[in-house]
Amino acid sequence: MKFALVSQSGNPSFQVKDGKAYLLNGDKYSHPDAIKNEFIIGIFNYPLVFNNDSYYLRIGDYEDWPDVDFDLIFLANEKWVDCTPEFIKNRYPNTLVWSTIKESIGNDNTDGLRKVCFEQSDRVFLQYNHEATINYFQEYTSKQFDWIPHPVNIDYLRDNFYSGDKEFKIFSYQHPSADRNGLTHQFSEKMSQKHGIPIVRKLTKIQNRGDRAYLDFLNSWKDCLFHFNLDPTLHYGLQTSQCAALSTINIGGNNDANFNLFPRTVGTDLGYLEEVFDGYVKDINTVYKDIEFSWEKVNQYYSYESIKNNILELMEI
Numbered sequence: 001m002k003f004a005l006v007s008q009s010g011n012p013s014f015q016v017k018d019g020k021a022y023l024l025n026g027d028k029y030s031h032p033d034a035i036k037n038e039f040i041i042g043i044f045n046y047p048l049v050f051n052n053d054s055y056y057l058r059i060g061d062y063e064d065w066p067d068v069d070f071d072l073i074f075l076a077n078e079k080w081v082d083c084t085p086e087f088i089k090n091r092y093p094n095t096l097v098w099s100t101i102k103e104s105i106g107n108d109n110t111d112g113l114r115k116v117c118f119e120q121s122d123r124v125f126l127q128y129n130h131e132a133t134i135n136y137f138q139e140y141t142s143k144q145f146d147w148i149p150h151p152v153n154i155d156y157l158r159d160n161f162y163s164g165d166k167e168f169k170i171f172s173y174q175h176p177s178a179d180r181n182g183l184t185h186q187f188s189e190k191m192s193q194k195h196g197i198p199i200v201r202k203l204t205k206i207q208n209r210g211d212r213a214y215l216d217f218l219n220s221w222k223d224c225l226f227h228f229n230l231d232p233t234l235h236y237g238l239q240t241s242q243c244a245a246l247s248t249i250n251i252g253g254n255n256d257a258n259f260n261l262f263p264r265t266v267g268t269d270l271g272y273l274e275e276v277f278d279g280y281v282k283d284i285n286t287v288y289k290d291i292e293f294s295w296e297k298v299n300q301y302y303s304y305e306s307i308k309n310n311i312l313e314l315m316e317i
Helices: 042-049 085-091 110-120 131-138 154-161 184-195 213-221 239-244 255-259 269-281 283-299 303-317
Strands: 003-007 014-017 020-023 053-058 070-075 096-100 123-126 169-176 199-203 224-228 248-250
Touching: 003 042, 014 042, 020 131, 042 053, 070 085, 085 096, 085 110, 096 110, 123 131, 154 213, 154 239, 169 184, 169 213, 184 199, 184 224, 184 269, 199 213, 239 248, 239 255, 239 283, 248 269, 248 283, 255 283, 269 283, 283 303
Parallel strands: 003 053, 003 070, 070 096, 096 123, 169 199, 169 224, 224 248
Antiparallel strands: 014 020, 014 053
């Protein structure tokens, strides 16, 4: 199937060949939130689900867009008023256009654009399936949202980063946005002191990041048994899905994936989370049980195969 994702971002347009991303001029794709041109996170991962004949096309690079008879295009546009489903269908008349969101916060054009894009689209979908988030975006359209989560390259993560010998350590997640850290640092310190468990920390994003930034970040926590992230916001939970893929327990937070992958540890109630963590320390079998559950669910909901089948089934409806 010929597929494209169209969105606004600083990421350059790319084409997928043999499971790897290449710029439209043929050079290898490179970005701080990627590992080489083989592993990409978030919304930019959709094209890799369909492998060859798939593209990410950046809004504004219209002269570089290829002459391809696309079957399906995902549109995530909150900022560019000229790039609507009608605009895309004028360029690619045989394609279906399904609209979604990329960022929960946009600019002065965002509210109006969402309404227009949702109205003109053949389908609308979200990466979320948490009721509160769905209700928020439902204000923009009367159409029913489908759920198509951000895909996770589970095989790549397992082949390159999985460790069967987890260390009894806490990785204390640090986000560059202070409002997303919540009480992660404080809770990590408390549990570390209470149980004598070492803490590992590494900031997820820093200024002037190089091409190894995400590789170094993954390597900093992949061996830790516990991953503390008490993010109080309703974001996707990309980090949570990676934890599930690498058999690390995520503790805390309100991200969407938490509810699907680690339901026992959802939230920011410190008393409740302390009780859960005490239970993990007391009974390692509880840890193994939740790792097994999260592994089953991350494959069921977030794997390339699952996302691809989900999309193909929706195309037949």
